[in-house]
Structure formats: structure tokens, C-alpha cells
Amino acid sequence: MRTSLQDLLATGRTLLADGATGTNYFAAGLMAGEPPEFWTIDRPEEVSGLHQRFVDAGADIILTNTFGCNPHRLKLHKAEARTFELAKAAAELARGVADGAPRPVVVAGSVGPTGELFEPLGALTHDAAVASFSEQIRGLKAGGADVVWIETMSAPEEVHAAATAAIENDMPYVATCSFDTAGRTMMGVMPNQLTEVLSAEPVAPLAQGANCGVGAPDILVTVLEMQGAAVPIVSKGNCGVPQFVGTEIVYSGTPELMARYAALAVDAGASIVGGCCGTSPEHLAAMRQSIDSHTKGDRPTVEQIVEAVGPLTNSAPSANSGERRSRRSRGE
Secondary structure: OOOOHHHHHHOOOOEEEOOOOHHHHHHOOOOOOOOHHHHHHHOHHHHHHHHHHHHHHOOOEEEOOOOOOOHHHHHHHOOHHHHHHHHHHHHHHHHHHHHOOOOOOEEEEEEOOOOOOEOOOOOEOHHHHHHHHHHHHHHHHHHOOOEEEEEEEOOHHHHHHHHHHHHHOOOOEEEEEOOOEOOEOOOOOOHHHHHHHHHOOOOOOOEEEEEEOOOHHHHHHHHHOOOOOOOOEEEEEOOOOEEEEOOEEEEOOOHHHHHHHHHHHHHHOEEEEEEOOOOOHHHHHHHHHHHHHOOOOOOOOHHHHHHHHOOOOOOOOOOOOHHHHHHHHOOO
């Protein structure tokens, strides 16, 4: 039965978003430098198979294989003309899995950054960014996506451009940023500023929050700092911290750690919890069980977060709180 993210949020229960795309594809044979988006056409069984494994693990929301499916990113592979084709095909694969699920599952059209800098730091203009995102979103809509999932953003201008494209194409949207640079995004946005960034949009997002970053402890602190947001909060954190094992990058998070993270995310105020880089279907299944068996408790302190899931990696999201967060992460 097809549903909407609005309807699922209205149930009041904590929703589980899926896990990683790229790192799971690497485990299945994706080569470094090979765009995951090409697998939608070249290896559709792998794309559908990962969606199915996430649904089987308990995901309520699955993201399409379209993170880098915009003309600015695809031009690096001389494939910018394939934006609509690849986005539509990816949404169709996810739609097929969602429609075959025994419960309502939302198809979220993943929209990642262009990889370009906005003027005056770079050459990218608002109109060019909106046109780029619109081409992708038109394909996602044609393929059956239920909602546009704007993710891993760092510049407020890019959040605005992607939101504008979603609104112009009559699609509901979610917006998340990666707060991976001293508790801010790479372009300086602090967690408590995202609400202000989005408040200027003529249509509000269905949810806002954080994804990716540097690990479970840091994203949980970011969620705490988003309290007071006008819409539900998303926490879609990485599966621990990446580290080299030989020549391969491995994420340190275990299913048990991600289960603890999921329960803490609920207590911290997240309505949608998921995993990002390194999160496998096995991790997600542990998160599903944790959420389903958890009774929401008090908001955790930074000290409780560190004790449960490990030390913080980042310093602080503001000039005045940097030393405080850094000392807490060391247990001082």
C-alpha cells in the first residue's frame, strides 16, 4: 500500500530510514571512482537488492540511488545528459521494492550537493543550481518518489536551491546537513541555524536534521542542539568512524553500537532515525529492534552520550562552546 511521509509521521511513531548506499555497493564490487548512479542501469539487481535488504531489516524509508545524480556531478563522467534517465530509473527500482513490501514504505529521492561552490566563492549561481536540481527532481518524480530527500548539504545557498527546485516541482521535501567541521557544516552553518535557513522557504520541509558527519556521538549532540525546530528532526548518522584496515576503509560501528545510538536518538528528539556511511542492513535490523523495544526517556546529556557510544570527534558548533564540547569529549 503506497503511503506518504506525512502520513507516516502522523502516526507519531519513530520512523526508521535506511542505511548506506555507496559503502554497501563497494562491498558488492563498486570500484573507486565509479559513480554508483550507473549501477541503476548496469546492475539494477544490486540496487533493488539493497533496497530489499533494508526493507527486510525494517526500514520505513528507502533512499534512491541518486545522491550524485545531478548534472554538475554527472558531468565528471560525461553523463550530465543522463540526469533525468538515471533519476527516473532509480526511483522506479525503489518504487518497485516499496510497492512489494508488506507494510507502507516511503520512497525518498536522494538529492546530494552539486560539488560546486556558490558565487562569490565559486561560479555556481542560484538559478543554475535550481535548474540542476530540478532536472534530477523531475526524474525522481516521474519514477515514483514520494518525497525529495535533500542530504549532506553544507551551504545554506545550496539548501535553498534544492528546496526551491522541490517546491517548484510540487514535491514535499526533507532537508539535512552534514555538521562535520567543528560541529558546523563545512560552510559554517550551526545545527541551531538550520531552522532559520529553512524558515525563509515558502513551503516548509516535512522534516529537517543531520546526516553523515563523523560518527554517532557527534550527530546525537547535533540533534540535541536542534531542539525547538518547527518540524520533525532527522538523525541519519554514520556507522562509527572510518578507519583503514589494510587498504580498505572500514567503519568502526557494530550493530550493538548502532542500536544504542538509535535509542539515544529517540531520546534526543529525533522522529526519523537512520544510518549513513557504513550502515549495513545488519546494523539497520539492530536499530529497528532497538527502536521498537525502547520507551522514550529524558534527553541525554553529552556525558551520557559519550558513555554510551564513545567520545566526540568534533569540537563545538559555536565559538563560545568549542572548549566546552572538546573538554566533555575527553571526559574532563
